[in-house]
Amino acid sequence: MANSRRRIAAFALILITACAPTATPPTAAPIATATRAATATLRAILAPTPANSLRALASNRNLLIGAAVMPEYIRREPIYAQTLAREFSALTAENHFKFGPLRPTQTTFKFDEADYLVEFAQSNGMRIRGHTLVWHNSLPDWLTKGNFSRDALSKILNEHIATVAGRYRGRIYAWDVVNEAIAEDGSLRDTIWRRGLGNDYLDQVFRWTQEADPNAKLIYNDFGGEGLGRKSDAIFNLVKGMKERGIPIDGVGLQMHIRVDEAPAKLQELDANIKRLSALNLDVHITELDVRVTLPATDASLAKQAQVYSQIAQTCIANANCKMFVMWGFTDKHSWIPQFFPGFGAGLVFDDAYQPKAAYIALRDALAGK
């Protein structure tokens, strides 16, 4: 044990030395990026992975457990990188695989942050969820204000998928090929992509993604379709139709941004929904779970939240096709909730100081079968 630690430490030194900038770097940027990546990676590798970490317990159940992440925190906060690598077997880029960040102009792609996350994940034995290829948000102005013809839009998206999914071919466990294509009333959302490619655009883009990365699981991802109802029926019918037409779709992502007090009613429905999707031979991923509470959080609301985390995990574990359990972040210090849902927050399993909350313990116990 001590020996292998020494070996890892020696390897760390070699890697840091190998990646350190030399006096005459060929180009400054790539080497600086490599150094940062190596250093963060090592911090993570050197952290212990206890047998009762979330990832160890989930792995016993054949379940991947993940979190959405931001590269700047991996670089800036050692405890962020350590906690991530210790507790999770998968990650999703919170923003850096989206169209806007990846494609600042029509003719240029910017991959450094996405590459950094892929490297971090691989160095730490983590799977990657690619999020997302086709979405109506996070699009650059050059695209939305470009007045492109239908043909041009189709070409841009085809090229985007081929380039992005192609670059990471073989390294992405699952792609959220399409995000949020169904509106609240169950109709197909009116988006730039639908207008450009036509009503059958999902069929098209799933085929393109399969060509670019034949081994990735191809997922349809959405919010508000976790339980039963108009929207989840529409999602069910959409993916059922795709399966019937032989479109390469492997699963459905349930985002699950929920409020602590709306959760209990939906648990039975969540189970029923996972079961009907499983019956189509589709995998189900919980992709963006957070359980927000009214701020300031109280002991009571956090205890309730812990219960909700536990129940959702148990529901996932009870269904063999529920293969991934991913939260939209892991520390309350860095969560999208306070900004996007004013008055709410504290939705994740570690607090602002990276201390495990009651929700963490409850999730861990659920994974351990306690």
Ligand code: XIL
């Ligand atoms: C959010 C990010 O968390 C924010 O940082 C960003 O400003 C906007 O997007 N559903 C999704 C995610 O599929 O991509 C969104 O992420 C949250 C809702």
